[in-house]
Amino acid sequence: MKPYFRSAKSATIAALLQHEQLSRSELAEITGASAASITEVSQNLLEQGLLVEQPIPQLVKGRGRPSVHLRLQASHAYFIGISISETATPMVITDLQGHILARQPVPFCKTPVELVAAIRRSYPILLRDAGVPRSRVRGVGITVAGIVDSDLGVCRYSAALNWRDVPVSELIGKALKLPAWVDNDANAVAVGEKFFGRARDSLNFTSIVLGRTIGSAHYMHGMLYRGHDGGAGEIGHITIDPKGALCRCGRNGCLDTIAGGGALRAAAKACGLAVSGMRDLEEFAVQGNTDAARLLRTAGAALGSAVAYLVHINNPQCIFFTDMEGFENGVFRTATRQTIENSILPRFLGSTEILFSDAEPGFLPRSAASIAAFEYLTSL
Amino acid sequence: MKPYFRSAKSATIAALLQHEQLSRSELAEITGASAASITEVSQNLLEQGLLVEQPIPQLVKGRGRPSVHLRLQASHAYFIGISISETATPMVITDLQGHILARQPVPFCKTPVELVAAIRRSYPILLRDAGVPRSRVRGVGITVAGIVDSDLGVCRYSAALNWRDVPVSELIGKALKLPAWVDNDANAVAVGEKFFGRARDSLNFTSIVLGRTIGSAHYMHGMLYRGHDGGAGEIGHITIDPKGALCRCGRNGCLDTIAGGGALRAAAKACGLAVSGMRDLEEFAVQGNTDAARLLRTAGAALGSAVAYLVHINNPQCIFFTDMEGFENGVFRTATRQTIENSILPRFLGSTEILFSDAEPGFLPRSAASIAAFEYLTSL
DNA sequence: ACATTTTATTTACTAAGTAAAAAAAATAAA
DNA sequence: TTTATTTTTTTTACTTAGTAAATAAAATGT
Secondary structure: OOOOOOOHHHHHHHHHHHHOEEEHHHHHHHHOOOHHHHHHHHHHHHHHOOEEEEOOOOOOOOOOOOOOEEEEOHHHOEEEEEEEOOOOEEEEEEEOOOOEEEEEEEOOOOOHHHHHHHHHHHHHHHHHHHOOOHHHEEEEEEEEOOEEEOOOOEEEEEOOOOEEEEOHHHHHHHHHOOOEEEEEHHHHHHHHHHHHOOOOOOOOEEEEEEOOOEEEEEEEOOEEEOOOOOOOOOHHHOEOOOOOOEOOOOOEOEHHHHHOHHHHHHHHHHOOOOOOOHHHHHHHHHOOOHHHHHHHHHHHHHHHHHHHHHHHHHOOOEEEEEEOOOOOOOHHHHHHHHHHHHHOOHHHHOOOEEEEEEOOOOHHHHHHHHHHHHHHHHHO | OOOOOOOHHHHHHHHHHHHOEEEHHHHHHHHOOOHHHHHHHHHHHHHHOOEEEEOOOOOOOOOOOOOOEEEEOHHHOEEEEEEEOOOOEEEEEEEOOOOEEEEEEEOOOOOHHHHHHHHHHHHHHHHHHHOOOHHHEEEEEEEEOOEEEOOOOEEEEEOOOOEEEEOHHHHHHHHHOOOEEEEEHHHHHHHHHHHHOOOOOOOOEEEEEEOOOEEEEEEEOOEEEOOOOOOOOOHHHOEOOOOOOEOOOOOEOEHHHHHOHHHHHHHHHHOOOOOOOHHHHHHHHHOOOHHHHHHHHHHHHHHHHHHHHHHHHHOOOEEEEEEOOOOOOOHHHHHHHHHHHHHOOHHHHOOOEEEEEEOOOOHHHHHHHHHHHHHHHHHO
16 A cells, blocks of 8 residues: 655665665665665665665766765565465565575365464475575565455455465464565555566556456555455456356356456367366467357457556556466467457557566466565565 | 645645634644644744634533634635636636626636736725735635646647737736735636635546536546546547538537537527527427437436446546536436436445536636635644 | 875764653642 | 533644755866
8 A cells, every 4th residue: 555665765675676786875866865865765775775886887987976885685675475375386486586496296185274284384494495594584484365354464355266365464474474574466466566577667567467357456656455345346346248158256248257267268178179277279370260269259359448548547557468378479469459449549549558477387386486675575 | 736735734724625624633634644743834824814712612521621623714815716718707806715706707808918807807896895905815726717737837829819928817916016926717616626616625626617618627546637638538529420510620529519508509500599608498398398408417417428438437425517518407417417427337436426516607717716825724 | 105086984063862860830638 | 500521723842854054075187
């Protein structure tokens, strides 16, 4: 919720997350704070060990006292990220800048209590593999596939996990003896993009995750926007085709039923196409299978329509897609792009960036970790 | 852009805009500031004359030192509001709390320069009618039907007025010797709802204006959200029916072509129905005219779909409709409501308030004035 | 050696807030 | 009628986070 640039200190940290290394005078320029203030703040942060002076000699020589570059000491703080879903529960440890140092899958568990116990057992292994002392870990971020009350740290409901009112952050925080935060996947991904990813210098953007279902989250005014009661970004249940297939939500033709990974796999199967992921379906389409091509085109067009609505409503600077299903560059993305381009005002066409990328391994738990990183950095 | 509650002073003013009158201790509670801070701030504002102590005796008697209520002195500051469109240019003067003291239509003019001259001539009449001394007027807010760069105070383009790059706020500000701000209608209406209207205690809401076309604006995190380049809220050009009628924007089936007042009047005419406003069309529908009923139902359903998209994307607390076309309670509103109810997740159904209201005379220029009020109050 | 230039720090100050003690203004009880 | 009690408001002394302007530091150019 809170912007991370209210004080000179936060602004300094934010600027260094964006720019890798900066001199004090550059920091003053970027943050708008006075040079005196930057001296004060950087002294403070150098003492804490969060910043280091860059001993590398100047590249550009000239008159005047040479500037000393400052950068974040990535090893000053580490964060744990856990992404809980019905299929797997990957766990990672990252540094201050979102680099993954080690990964560790948590074995499948039926109940929250068992899962927490398994997480506790996995934690020392993760620390050992990363070579990180326990004392340097500043928090754990958790994503849960479901409806989360992030203020209270409770998973209100998860159909996938069959959870109801599970106090996730309390359980895991106590188990690992760390400050803990929970959120839903989509919000975590947006925070990750803002801090560690492609959105570092965007104030207003939307991040869309293409997985079994379709989730999204918005940054507005440089802050995560959760909506009135945490429901912002629910684009999976926008009605695209009122006469379409029945959705789990009880209505027909939701975006999820047309372009969600789960629905597409089911539809492919119904067409007699054996696919394990969208890569296979795209492959069928390339080889001339009309069913595959139709499914992918329809799905892309549906997603494109929803994004076009979103662009008209919110005018974001960028839309960042994260592809967890392996569509890669193919029929689906092309249909999505084309539909967007055909459905938005010329005014928006030039000013809205649309970016796809394939989710790398550890992407979700790394996003989870970014929540903890955000909370830690803004609390300094 | 900026929230209006950053300092104890702004928070005090905001609380008093919402609650009419409050004691110092209530203010401390509401704003979260310390009692000491409230003493300091209220002293300051009392000296300036913005606040007055309420001399009315306590209603609730009890032990302890009785509290003294504070309220905003509505007559401390007045604002001018002007709403510029192709059909009329109404001008009003309001007090600090958005009450309209006088209205004055500005005669039609072809060019911006002529219009500004006419505004200058109307200004003294307005002041005289309201009985307000020039010195108490703190600013002028202007809305223009078109694309506005509110930072620079320039109307970039208005098809309706045939304007391009007109420095509206500079021209009018100089003519009236007042600080001046410009924005588009939809944004002004949202600011008006937040300060003077139905949205006083909402942080996240959308305001939708039903006029010749359909415009909207959002408050998020308690601030007006303009989008990446000022285009947020352009719901009029959401594609509802890709095979629909051609829109001015070059694409087909935009919401404006189905539910905009202009389009509906044209469609009614094409059906041989002589209507001057939507009231007439609703009347035809009530009397059993199937064309009228069909037009209104289709329009309401189209608007409802767009709102449903918006609810899923942004999860606002409220949607405030302002009806400038005279639909009143009839087929159109019913269709809108029903479509929304049928198209949003149950989760949102209970938590999203949908409110319609008829625009009262002077509504648009009063909204324009609220921009000036906002800027004045946040600058204190 | 000394002037010049650019970067960083120090100094002295201000603005905006807080906690805790004190004062003010009423009612309730002895 | 005092005096105690209660609640609201103000005062006092202090803290935090910032700034402008003077100064120091560290290089290059003359």
